Amino acid sequence: MSTHTESKVNQFVTLIELGTILNSSLQPHEVRKRAMQAATSLMNCEVGSLLLIDQEKNELFFEVALGEKGDVVKEVRLKMGEGIAGWVAEHGLPLMVPDVTIDPRHSVRVDEKSGFTTKNVLCVPVRVKQKVIGVLQAINKLSSESFIKSDLELFQLLANQVAIAIDNATLYEEIRSAFLEVAEALAQSIEKRDPYTGGHTKRVLAFGVAIARYLNLSDDEIEKLKIAAILHDIGKIGIEDKILRKKHKLTEEEYKEMQKHPLIGAEIIGHIKQLKDVIPGMRYHHERADGKGYPEGLNGADIPLIARIISVADTYDAMTTTRPYHSALTESEAIAELKRCAGLQFDNAVVDAFIHAFENGDIQTGIGSNAHLISNHAKPLYR
Amino acid sequence: MSTHTESKVNQFVTLIELGTILNSSLQPHEVRKRAMQAATSLMNCEVGSLLLIDQEKNELFFEVALGEKGDVVKEVRLKMGEGIAGWVAEHGLPLMVPDVTIDPRHSVRVDEKSGFTTKNVLCVPVRVKQKVIGVLQAINKLSSESFIKSDLELFQLLANQVAIAIDNATLYEEIRSAFLEVAEALAQSIEKRDPYTGGHTKRVLAFGVAIARYLNLSDDEIEKLKIAAILHDIGKIGIEDKILRKKHKLTEEEYKEMQKHPLIGAEIIGHIKQLKDVIPGMRYHHERADGKGYPEGLNGADIPLIARIISVADTYDAMTTTRPYHSALTESEAIAELKRCAGLQFDNAVVDAFIHAFENGDIQTGIGSNAHLISNHAKPLYR
Numbered sequence: 001m002s003t004h005t006e007s008k009v010n011q012f013v014t015l016i017e018l019g020t021i022l023n024s025s026l027q028p029h030e031v032r033k034r035a036m037q038a039a040t041s042l043m044n045c046e047v048g049s050l051l052l053i054d055q056e057k058n059e060l061f062f063e064v065a066l067g068e069k070g071d072v073v074k075e076v077r078l079k080m081g082e083g084i085a086g087w088v089a090e091h092g093l094p095l096m097v098p099d100v101t102i103d104p105r106h107s108v109r110v111d112e113k114s115g116f117t118t119k120n121v122l123c124v125p126v127r128v129k130q131k132v133i134g135v136l137q138a139i140n141k142l143s144s145e146s147f148i149k150s151d152l153e154l155f156q157l158l159a160n161q162v163a164i165a166i167d168n169a170t171l172y173e174e175i176r177s178a179f180l181e182v183a184e185a186l187a188q189s190i191e192k193r194d195p196y197t198g199g200h201t202k203r204v205l206a207f208g209v210a211i212a213r214y215l216n217l218s219d220d221e222i223e224k225l226k227i228a229a230i231l232h233d234i235g236k237i238g239i240e241d242k243i244l245r246k247k248h249k250l251t252e253e254e255y256k257e258m259q260k261h262p263l264i265g266a267e268i269i270g271h272i273k274q275l276k277d278v279i280p281g282m283r284y285h286h287e288r289a290d291g292k293g294y295p296e297g298l299n300g301a302d303i304p305l306i307a308r309i310i311s312v313a314d315t316y317d318a319m320t321t322t323r324p325y326h327s328a329l330t331e332s333e334a335i336a337e338l339k340r341c342a343g344l345q346f347d348n349a350v351v352d353a354f355i356h357a358f359e360n361g362d363i364q365t366g367i368g369s370n371a372h373l374i375s376n377h378a379k380p381l382y383r
Numbered sequence: 384m385s386t387h388t389e390s391k392v393n394q395f396v397t398l399i400e401l402g403t404i405l406n407s408s409l410q411p412h413e414v415r416k417r418a419m420q421a422a423t424s425l426m427n428c429e430v431g432s433l434l435l436i437d438q439e440k441n442e443l444f445f446e447v448a449l450g451e452k453g454d455v456v457k458e459v460r461l462k463m464g465e466g467i468a469g470w471v472a473e474h475g476l477p478l479m480v481p482d483v484t485i486d487p488r489h490s491v492r493v494d495e496k497s498g499f500t501t502k503n504v505l506c507v508p509v510r511v512k513q514k515v516i517g518v519l520q521a522i523n524k525l526s527s528e529s530f531i532k533s534d535l536e537l538f539q540l541l542a543n544q545v546a547i548a549i550d551n552a553t554l555y556e557e558i559r560s561a562f563l564e565v566a567e568a569l570a571q572s573i574e575k576r577d578p579y580t581g582g583h584t585k586r587v588l589a590f591g592v593a594i595a596r597y598l599n600l601s602d603d604e605i606e607k608l609k610i611a612a613i614l615h616d617i618g619k620i621g622i623e624d625k626i627l628r629k630k631h632k633l634t635e636e637e638y639k640e641m642q643k644h645p646l647i648g649a650e651i652i653g654h655i656k657q658l659k660d661v662i663p664g665m666r667y668h669h670e671r672a673d674g675k676g677y678p679e680g681l682n683g684a685d686i687p688l689i690a691r692i693i694s695v696a697d698t699y700d701a702m703t704t705t706r707p708y709h710s711a712l713t714e715s716e717a718i719a720e721l722k723r724c725a726g727l728q729f730d731n732a733v734v735d736a737f738i739h740a741f742e743n744g745d746i747q748t749g750i751g752s753n754a755h756l757i758s759n760h761a762k763p764l765y766r
Contacts, residue, residue, distance in 0.1 A: 005388045012395035016540055023406050023547045157399055164406045171409060172555055178657035179562040186569045189620045189651045237572045241624040268572045274561035
């Protein structure tokens with residue numbers, strides 16, 4: 001095999017490997033990062049970048065940039081048609097420019113914006129189902145004077161793989177967020193049956209995620225927590241208006257009825273196998289560290305971590321929002337109450353994480369669509 | 384370039400193209416079909432097949448098979464370890480068998496099951512995140528005696544791409560179905576507030592899809608219909624128990640309140656941009672062809688098709704299920720009522736499609752978790 005052919009075969013092997021890496025993620029941000037890295041390594045250039053089209057504004061934007069100077073680049077926006085990348089995006093044609101100083105399409109302003117000095121560039125369109133969604137760019141060839149024709153062919157093949165990986169990640173992200181948003185919308189509408197609640201689900205979700213970050217939960221665990229937090233009170237759909245909307249203290253019997261909501265919620269989503277890891281967070285969010293909670297009276301570490309997190313988030317929100325028969329506590333009163341109940345009602349580590357999050361400004365108390373809130377099920381703390 | 388090298392480069396180009404095709408779908412069935420086609424064409428063999436592991440039963444199964452004799456192959460199941468494919472799946476190692484008659488791992492029984500005569504075979508494991516999920520097989524090389532070592536390398540690269548495409552499609556399918564199932568579970572739990580409903584959502588979904596098939600709706604439209612059918616009554620969450628659960632005829636005022644449910648439902652999911660095409664089906668499912676429906680009094684073709692479909696499915700179910708103050712109509716009485724109201728309450732073409740579906744046995748009346756059902760909002764027909 002000649003050196004030329006050998007290098008061609010090697011390039012294809014690299015391209016196949018890069019395609020495998022690109023398509024192994026369904027997270028849009030990760031795919032975009034890998035696309036930059038792939039452009040830089042396949043083209044052996046100073047910096048590779050992916051510019052995507054913002055359809056609404058008819059602009060191109062850099063999302064990330066890797067390579068020697070890449071880390072410094074912030075989000076840079078170009079008008080459609082501006083610079084070489086803008087020309088490629090507008091015309092849907094590839095462009096190879098061996099010397100940008102003599103090409104009128106090059107825009108010095110773009111270099112000024114990005115703080116980068118372009119000498120030569122290879123730029124190809126990224127198409128999803130015939131539509132140009134962005135451009136892939138390789139800047140400043142390292143091993144030789146500039147890019148050559150065979151680079152262009154290879155680079156277009158990479159751009160085609162980038163297009164598929166981005167499309168798949170976008171589709172996945174869309175359905176994933178639709179899933180979370182529908183669950184949230186329905187949870188909020190259930191919340192609305194009670195005229196005194198408003199924004200409770202949203203806040204429990206936000207507080208829960210803040211706690212989880214301080215406990216170093218993995219992305220996967222945080223995802224489960226999010227779903228459990230959104231759905232934690234959906235069992236209230238099985239509680240009658242006259243109990244849910246009661247403005248005075250519940251009777252013993254009514255309170256027993258109210259306490260069924262974690263089990264009802266777990267039952268509603270119980271047969272959905274994709275959510276089996278989410279159920280414990282819903283089912284046990286009213287358990288207590290000292291074993292005096294419900295529905296099962298679990299103790300300490302037997303209570304799933306996600307449920308322990310939701311418990312703190314849920315109760316803090318109940319404490320800091322006004323109910324018809326009880327004014328909201330101040331933030332510091334509520335924090336003191338969390339501390340007092342740590343080890344009794346709450347998990348110590350979770351309370352610590354909450355307080356850290358609070359001190360760092362990651363907890364926004366009482367924000368919601370309605371200033372008057374109620375959360376009957378948080379009652380045990382006040383009995 | 385030598386012929387050998389040229390063919391190597393061509394093979395890589397083919398491999399890249401096949402990878403692009405494989406990864407361009409997120410539908411598991413389509414990906415599996417493309418994997419078979421890719422194996423057959425890349426390896427230039429009589430038949431390519433993908434066998435997946437059924438983890439629960441510890442068996443391998445053929446899902447599809449293409450090629451000359453491939454269309455005849457039904458689902459064939461092998462025990463783990465059975466035959467060459469079973470050996471590869473069990474050991475996680477590739478296998479190239481130039482003559483199966485002298486390899487003890489070959490199982491004649493497998494050929495008998497599939498009705499195919501294997502002469503030589505190349506079989507490689509398909510791995511997702513280190514775990515073997517199946518094997519990719521190429522049977523009976525066409526151009527030469529048997530497979531060669533370089534085929535094996537190339538085939539393994541294809542199997543790696545197949546693995547990623549299958550993994551992505553599986554992840555997508557899982558979240559897509561989780562989305563539908565959560566929406567359905569919540570819709571059913573809303574339904575349960577009324578002790579006389581049970582299974583209504585499920586049946587409206589099933590009837591709606593049956594109608595859509597007879598109207599030749601695209602898969603994409605059917606997907607929107609499914610979501611709209613599942614969510615069509617979620618606005619009832621905003622209706623008070625005392626109206627929703629009333630066992631007698633609603634007063635004029637209560638009925639006005641009840642009529643708000645399509646708007647409440649549309650509002651609940653109104654801000655979810657991924658569902659914007661679903662809202663009209665929910666919002667207008669109580670409009671009438673003659674313009675006498677609600678909430679807007681739209682006429683005939685101005686009513687979105689999905690809403691017209693849900694209207695017929697919804698009302699037929701209401702008619703054929705018992706209410707506290709009204710017995711269920713028989714199927715033929717309900718069909719007669721649909722015909723009578725075609726052009727007035729209902730769209731003619733939708734009624735025709737429903738009747739076709741009914742006559743072909745695609746409509747299962749009154750199946751549900753509860754034999755007693757009520758659907759107050761179907762009342763206009765009986766007033």
